[in-house]
Every structure is written in structure tokens, then in C-alpha cells.
Amino acid sequence: MTTRATTTRYRVEAFHTPSPDRLVHLDDHVITVADGAIVSVQARRDDPEPVDVDLVGDHVVLPGFVDTHVHAPQWPQLGTGLDLPLEEWLGKHTFPLEARYVDLGFARTVWQDLVATLLAHGTTTAAYFATRHPEATVELGRVCAELGQRGLVGRVAMDHPEMTPPDLRDAGADEAVQLSAEVNLELDALGSLVTPVITPRFVPACTDALLSGLGELAAATGVRIQTHCSESDWEHEHVATRFGRSDTECLEVFGLLRQHTILAHGDHMADGDLRRAALAGAGVAHCPRSNMLFANAVFGVRRARELDLRVGLGTDIAGGDQPGVASQMSLAVAVSQMLEDGVDRSVSPGRRGRPGSRIGVVEAFFLATAGGADLVGLPVGVFEPGRRFDALAVRVEAGGTGRASSGLRFWDGVDDEPARRFDKVVRLAGPADLAHVWVDGVRRAGTAGSAAA
Numbered sequence: 001m002t003t004r005a006t007t008t009r010y011r012v013e014a015f016h017t018p019s020p021d022r023l024v025h026l027d028d029h030v031i032t033v034a035d036g037a038i039v040s041v042q043a044r045r046d047d048p049e050p051v052d053v054d055l056v057g058d059h060v061v062l063p064g065f066v067d068t069h070v071h072a073p074q075w076p077q078l079g080t081g082l083d084l085p086l087e088e089w090l091g092k093h094t095f096p097l098e099a100r101y102v103d104l105g106f107a108r109t110v111w112q113d114l115v116a117t118l119l120a121h122g123t124t125t126a127a128y129f130a131t132r133h134p135e136a137t138v139e140l141g142r143v144c145a146e147l148g149q150r151g152l153v154g155r156v157a158m159d160h161p162e163m164t165p166p167d168l169r170d171a172g173a174d175e176a177v178q179l180s181a182e183v184n185l186e187l188d189a190l191g192s193l194v195t196p197v198i199t200p201r202f203v204p205a206c207t208d209a210l211l212s213g214l215g216e217l218a219a220a221t222g223v224r225i226q227t228h229c230s231e232s233d234w235e236h237e238h239v240a241t242r243f244g245r246s247d248t249e250c251l252e253v254f255g256l257l258r259q260h261t262i263l264a265h266g267d268h269m270a271d272g273d274l275r276r277a278a279l280a281g282a283g284v285a286h287c288p289r290s291n292m293l294f295a296n297a298v299f300g301v302r303r304a305r306e307l308d309l310r311v312g313l314g315t316d317i318a319g320g321d322q323p324g325v326a327s328q329m330s331l332a333v334a335v336s337q338m339l340e341d342g343v344d345r346s347v348s349p350g351r352r353g354r355p356g357s358r359i360g361v362v363e364a365f366f367l368a369t370a371g372g373a374d375l376v377g378l379p380v381g382v383f384e385p386g387r388r389f390d391a392l393a394v395r396v397e398a399g400g401t402g403r404a405s406s407g408l409r410f411w412d413g414v415d416d417e418p419a420r421r422f423d424k425v426v427r428l429a430g431p432a433d434l435a436h437v438w439v440d441g442v443r444r445a446g447t448a449g450s451a452a453a
């Protein structure tokens, strides 16, 4: 007996970026989705059969956003305490909050609020650092599965006796590796939306034994890795002093630099580090807002891409104070311009910045969609057959009649060029503009009534 696939046909005007410098405008196309997978993308004139959902005229459809770096337990501290340097911020604000997730009820309340909010912001995939606690970590995966968000979820391993508080410290390296292995198996059983990730918090918080044990676990199981790398002057120097190596070299020595390893931040990676990471198939979660607050530097996206490094965008909740990836796109463009130009007028223009650093909106959008998908290693981010249908429908309104809750308008005779409309969507679209958010072909959020697909 065969089961007939559930098929939905969407008529759309869409944008996507199969490569960093190539914006594709699908002006009137039909995307056919069967059981969550895209089976065809065709021009309407070549595919005149009836559609189920017609969005042409008042919506622009985009691939869903991939947030490659989120600290789930820091959700209740979003927007506070950001005046301290990283090492003080962790001790004063973050560790005391993270210790509370031994309480599963508290964890579940936070996870439900976080996942629902990120979905409403168009985050269809998120790479989460959960907490040290196994039960709360598995619960985060369960909430992702229930609410329908693609979640990469990791139990945060940390055991260093001097660099971690007692209530957030794994009892020892062997036990920590064992706990992570057990949690990975439980997460793996939660269905296709949930992917386990081996998650050493960062090198300073882990003993050598834990780092090598987690490297062996990755080699034995093939489970992906996420961690922080060269985030700030303090973190970079801490690793250099302890090991006489860069953070990137150190991760490689411990077997943690692998295909799809997500390195958060990477601001202080030198060219040699970028090459080393690229060769391993790893990449960087670029968090522009967090760079501005904590990193003492801005990650050079353009240079990293020149060296063939995978790069995605991250909010770094709550080291970044904004919940959605959309705002990170325009920030990524802005910080790249600041890196190129420099910011101190007392330095001569020729020496003020770093030439060749700026990126444009197309590349920023690539990072938020296809680039992020490539970094985390999931088949989303582009509208092509074989990928899963994770998508957003942005409602657009004509100038003069738009809603006051949004600045997004297309003016007749002004915004007729597709590239101009794309520019506006990237820089202006917020959650109020997202009429529909689909994950794996299922509508999971959006401001429109539930009647539409």
C-alpha cells in the first residue's frame, strides 16, 4: 500500500540567493511542496495548473531565516546588563540565570516563549546552546518539535574548576561526555526537526580532558559541534596563554574542528585560523550586534568568504539584544562598512579602516538564509527541488496605505525595480510584516488569519 503525499502548490513572487553574489527574483512562480519537500519551482506560464495558495501581488516570499547562534537560557535576560565586558557579564548575569534551569518547569516556560517568539520573527532554524542540565536540554528539543521549529540543540558541557561556578559545573570530564552522549541520543529520537549538537561552551570553561573527550565523541558519532571561538580580546588571549595556540588551532588539536562545526563570533581569528577552519569544513556564526557590544572587534565577513569559509548570521541571544535574524542582516552590512571606513576621525582616512571589508544586502541575505543553512548542514535556505520548504511570506503594502506598525512600503513608480524592493524587504521587514511562516511545509507562525494555508 502506498500513501499519497500531501501536496501544496504556492504561487509566489519570491527572492532567494543560491550563492553569495547572486540574487534570484522569481517574479511569478509556482513552488510545489510534497510532504515538506520542494518538488518543483516553475514559472507560472510553464505550470498553469491550479494552485492552493496564491500570494502574488501582496506578498514577497523568502526562505526562512537560520539563526546560527542562540543561548536559549539567556532569553529572560534579553536587553539587560550589556554594559559589562564578556567575562564579567557571564559571572554577574548569565551564570546565575542559567543555574535556574535545573527547574524543568521554569525551563519549559522559557523554551515555549522563546521558540514561539523566534518563529514569529521568521527564524525557521535555530542553533541553540541549551544549558548544562540534561533534562532541560532534551525539553528544548521537545518544544522545538512541538512548535515546529528546526532546532539544533546542544547540552552545554563545562567542567573547568576555576572558570565555571559550582552549580553549573559538570562533575568531571568522563561524566560530562557521557551525559552529552545520552542527551544526543534522546534529542535524535525527537523527529526530523531536531538535531543534536556537541556543545563545549568555550575553551576557557573546559578542561583538556573534556575537550578531547568531546572530540572523540564527535568522531565516533558524527554529531555536529558548536562552540565559541576567538570571541573577544579576553577569550582569545586566555586560550593563547593557556595553550600557546590560537583558539582555532586548539579546537583542531582536540578534534573539535570538523565539517559543519559552528564557531560563534570568530572576530579575532587570523587569516591562518580562517583557512584552517575552512579546510575543516567549519564556519563562523557572525553576530554583528553582539560584536558591537562584546567582541572588541568586528568579524571580517568579506575576508572570511574570500578564504572560502562558511558563514551564517546569529543573534547571540542574549549577548545580542534583538530576537530576530532580520535586523542582523542590515547590521551586518552596517558593521562591515564601519570596519572598512573606520570610526575614529583623528586617524587619517588612509589608515582609519580596513579596505575591502564591506558587504551588501544580497550577501547579508545569503548569510541569513543559504549561508546559514550551509554552515549548519541542513537542506533549507534556497528554493530548489530536494530542499525542505522553510519559508516566509512578507506582506507588502502600497505607499500611502500601509500599516503604521511597519515602515515597509512599495511606492508605485518608485519601487518598481525588483532589486529595490528586495533592499527594502531586507532592511525593513519585521515580525509585523510576516503573514506566514512555514517550517517543513507546515504553517507555524504569522500575522495573517489561520485560513491561509
Ligand SMILES: [Zn+2]
Binding pocket: 069, 071, 228, 264, 316, 319
Ligand atoms: Zn554565544
